[in-house]
Amino acid sequence: xxxxxxxxxxxxxxxxxxxxxxxxxxxxxxxxxxxxxxxxxxxxxxxxxxxxxxxxxxxxxxxxxxxxxxxxxxxxxxxxxxxxxxxxxxxxxxxxxxxxxxxxxxxxxxxxxxxxxxxxxxxxxxxxxxxxxxxxxxxxxxxxxxxxxxxxxxxxxxxxxxxxxxxxxxxxxxxxxxxxxxxxxxxxxxxxxxxxxxxxxxxxxxxxxxxxxxxxxxxxxxxxxxxxxxxxxxxxxxxxxxxxxxxxxxxxxxxxxxxxxxxxxxxxxxxxxxxxxxxxxxxxxxxxxxxxxxxxxxxx
Amino acid sequence: xxxxxxxxxxxxxxxxxxxxxxxxxxxxxxxxxxxxxxxxxxxxxxxxxxxxxxxxxxxxxxxxxxxxxxxxxxxxxxxxxxxxxxxxxxxxxxxxxxxxxxxxxxxxxxxxxxxxxxxxxxxxxxxxxxxxxxxxxxxxxxxxxxxxxxxxxxxxxxxxxxxxxxxxxxxxxxxxxxxxxxxxxxxxxxxxxxxxxxxxxxxxxxxxxxxxxxxxxxxxxxxxxxxxxxxxxxxxxxxxxxxxxxxxxxxxxxxxxxxxxxxxxxxxxxxxxxxxxxxxxxxxxxxxxxxxxxxxxxxxxxxxxxxxxxxxxxxxxxxxxxxxxxxxxxxxxxxxxxxxxxxxxxxxxxxxxxxxxxxxxxxxxxxxxxxxxxxxxxxxxxxxxxxxxxxxxxxxxxxxxxxxxxxxxxxxxxxxxxxxxxxxxxxxxxxxxxxxxx
Numbered sequence: 001x002x003x004x005x006x007x008x009x010x011x012x013x014x015x016x017x018x019x020x021x022x023x024x025x026x027x028x029x030x031x032x033x034x035x036x037x038x039x040x041x042x043x044x045x046x047x048x049x050x051x052x053x054x055x056x057x058x059x060x061x062x063x064x065x066x067x068x069x070x071x072x073x074x075x076x077x078x079x080x081x082x083x084x085x086x087x088x089x090x091x092x093x094x095x096x097x098x099x100x101x102x103x104x105x106x107x108x109x110x111x112x113x114x115x116x117x118x119x120x121x122x123x124x125x126x127x128x129x130x131x132x133x134x135x136x137x138x139x140x141x142x143x144x145x146x147x148x149x150x151x152x153x154x155x156x157x158x159x160x161x162x163x164x165x166x167x168x169x170x171x172x173x174x175x176x177x178x179x180x181x182x183x184x185x186x187x188x189x190x191x192x193x194x195x196x197x198x199x200x201x202x203x204x205x206x207x208x209x210x211x212x213x214x215x216x217x218x219x220x221x222x223x224x225x226x227x228x229x230x231x232x233x234x235x236x237x238x239x240x241x242x243x244x245x246x247x248x249x250x251x252x253x254x255x256x257x258x259x260x261x262x263x264x265x266x267x268x269x270x271x272x273x274x275x276x277x278x279x280x281x282x283x284x285x286x287x288x289x290x291x292x293x294x295x296x297x298x299x300x
Numbered sequence: 301x302x303x304x305x306x307x308x309x310x311x312x313x314x315x316x317x318x319x320x321x322x323x324x325x326x327x328x329x330x331x332x333x334x335x336x337x338x339x340x341x342x343x344x345x346x347x348x349x350x351x352x353x354x355x356x357x358x359x360x361x362x363x364x365x366x367x368x369x370x371x372x373x374x375x376x377x378x379x380x381x382x383x384x385x386x387x388x389x390x391x392x393x394x395x396x397x398x399x400x401x402x403x404x405x406x407x408x409x410x411x412x413x414x415x416x417x418x419x420x421x422x423x424x425x426x427x428x429x430x431x432x433x434x435x436x437x438x439x440x441x442x443x444x445x446x447x448x449x450x451x452x453x454x455x456x457x458x459x460x461x462x463x464x465x466x467x468x469x470x471x472x473x474x475x476x477x478x479x480x481x482x483x484x485x486x487x488x489x490x491x492x493x494x495x496x497x498x499x500x501x502x503x504x505x506x507x508x509x510x511x512x513x514x515x516x517x518x519x520x521x522x523x524x525x526x527x528x529x530x531x532x533x534x535x536x537x538x539x540x541x542x543x544x545x546x547x548x549x550x551x552x553x554x555x556x557x558x559x560x561x562x563x564x565x566x567x568x569x570x571x572x573x574x575x576x577x578x579x580x581x582x583x584x585x586x587x588x589x590x591x592x593x594x595x596x597x598x599x600x601x602x603x604x605x606x607x608x609x610x611x612x613x614x615x616x617x618x619x620x621x622x623x624x625x626x627x628x629x630x631x632x633x634x635x636x637x638x639x640x641x642x643x644x645x646x647x648x649x650x651x652x653x654x655x656x657x658x659x660x661x662x663x664x665x666x667x668x669x670x671x672x673x674x675x676x677x678x679x680x681x682x683x684x685x686x687x688x689x690x691x692x693x694x695x696x697x698x699x700x701x702x703x704x705x706x707x708x709x710x711x712x713x714x715x716x717x718x719x720x721x722x723x724x725x726x727x728x729x730x731x732x733x734x735x736x737x738x
Contacts, residue, residue, distance in 0.1 A: 043560070087413045108412060109554035115348065130677045137676065141669045187619060190681065190692045194623075197677035198630065201670035205637065208666035240640045243586065244633040247579045251629030254575035255622055260564035262340065263622040270626065
């Protein structure tokens with residue numbers, strides 16, 4: 001019952017988290033990667049040690065391809081981002097880099113601007129569709145529950161949850177990107193969508209318990225205040241919520257520490273999302289039903 | 301109980317066989333069931349071309365795209381790449397793709413320039429004269445002499461059936477129509493070289509070499525050879541589409557060197573092993589005997605997933621490996637749900653087997669709804685498209701499905717195979733995590 005009794009406090013914590021996340025997004029902005037904007041990305045390694053980034057910057061600035069950003073990537077590698085390069089420009093940059101150090105080109109990616117904006121469009125649509133379909137599914141799965149909150153109220157609550165659960169890791173990423181130079185790439189979108197699926201699963205377990213108690217109370221003619229039903233449901237599922245997120249967190253930490261460089265940021269975003277998502281499904285999902293129940297029954 | 305024990309043993313053996321299959325096929329370098337590695341792991345180049353269909357009638361677009369695929373495939377083969385992959389993507393509102401695309405995967409190729417040059421150059425359709433140079437008594441060596449007549453001068457080619465040499469049978473013919481410059485050139489060429497072979501080359505490969513029977517004015521030539529209807533049709537297509545059927549432009553390209561991929565693979569394997577071990581240890585520490593069963597079910601889950609990835613086959617990418625590792629963490633969720641439910645029943649003083657049965661049926665609706673919503677988001681992810689995203693989505697959806705099956709069937713069978721009717725002796729400890737009532 002702790003969570004329900006103190007739900008005001010938790011709503012406040014949520015509010016602060018949201019404010020911080022939105023603040024980070026507004027202040028730092030989200031640097032979109034070439035998957036969205038189009039452009040070229042060159043990753044090269046220096047087997048004999050990376051020269052100072054400023055040296056590299058001045059080397060590539062000599063090539064007339066507009067603004068070039070250089071940043072470290074891993075221990076002995078750097079990545080260079082430019083507008084979409086032609087083959088000749090790509091070669092020119094490589095030869096500028098290898099002027100006084102031996103470099104190995106690890107990877108090269110060029111995305112046309114048209115493809116980029118298409119992907120951004122599609123990503124937004126995908127997130128929107130996932131949220132919509134999940135809402136419909138939950139409204140359907142809880143169709144037998146009608147009091148004190150109609151089934152679409154559960155769907156609506158989940159949508160509110162999902163939006164909050166997306167904003168928090170996005171805000172974290174905005175700050176993280178600001179300090180490390182990371183960018184929003186397609187893997188980031190993957191992380192968001194995977195998070196949506198994960199968090200919904202979390203919320204459903206708690207709602208399922210509420211659903212079960214409501215049905216049982218009705219069968220047995222128990223008159224239990226809705227708050228109490230919700231409180232009991234949270235207490236009974238809290239171990240499971242924490243344990244499941246712990247196992248996912250363990251897998252993610254393994255991925256961050258030992259996994260491939262390419263998926264490290266992805267795992268970090270997932271980690272923040274899973275922790276924040278678990279916290280929010282425990283403290284917020286079912287408690288959100290209470291004001292909703294009041295609202296639906298305000299005339300009674 | 302005997303029934304469950306039989307099932308449990310069968311499931312264990314099946315799991316071992318799957319693991320053995322995964323191991324053996326990976327150890328054998330010639331096996332057809334080795335993991336298929338994506339370009340980001342194996343190293344290679346991916347080129348995405350946009351096909352400009354604005355000049356092509358709506359009904360012909362599908363044909364034009366497959367013709368384009370044929371042309372590009374031929375060029376890729378000339379380029380000499382092991383296991384190239386040329387795919388097309390039709391524009392459709394359903395898939396969210398707004399243009400026709402051609403995607404070329406070239407494993408092992410890291411020189412984008414060489415690749416794009418080989419693929420993007422205009423194909424050469426050439427007419428050359430065959431000159432046989434006798435060198436002493438040895439076999440004639442045939443050399444082909446350029447004539448200046450190329451695909452540029454062919455206006456169109458059509459398939460026809462003329463009366464062939466054999467009476468009663470109509471033989472397939474290829475009818476060429478030259479434009480006016482080509483017609484003049486062709487007439488001059490044929491009148492000067494009657495009796496010679498006029499060879500037709502496409503992209504440097506000899507396609508056919510008909511013999512010039514007589515001077516041909518009027519800009520129309522018939523190639524009647526000993527070809528089948530299929531060969532003739534292919535030739536017509538090659539001639540018509542000698543130049544690319546539709547213009548293409550390079551939309552995106554990416555090349556990954558071999559070192560990056562190798563590092564990603566070993567990192568993925570290490571992260572996978574450690575992730576699995578930590579999750580299994582956690583489950584055992586927290587749930588004791590049921591935890592051991594969950595770890596066992598998780599191992600079977602992994603063997604099953606790896607085997608499925610090999611058999612389908614799913615192309616593994618760095619993001620796919622990440623998806624697999626995360627799914628290990630998520631796969632125990634259903635187990636956790638069931639065990640927590642079972643524990644509640646035990647706390648209320650129920651006997652173990654009854655508690656397991658009730659625990660499973662109580663946990664079922666949540667497992668069903670949770671897994672379904674995860675599958676929904678996975679499917680939408682897959683629809684989102686690019687290869688990195690799909691690599692993750694496919695593994696994610698497969699993983700959710702497999703964890704569903706492993707938790708609902710395997711864990712249940714294993715538990716029911718060993719849990720006794722009554723809680724006595726060490727069973728109090730083995731099942732007793734978090735339970736304080738006697």
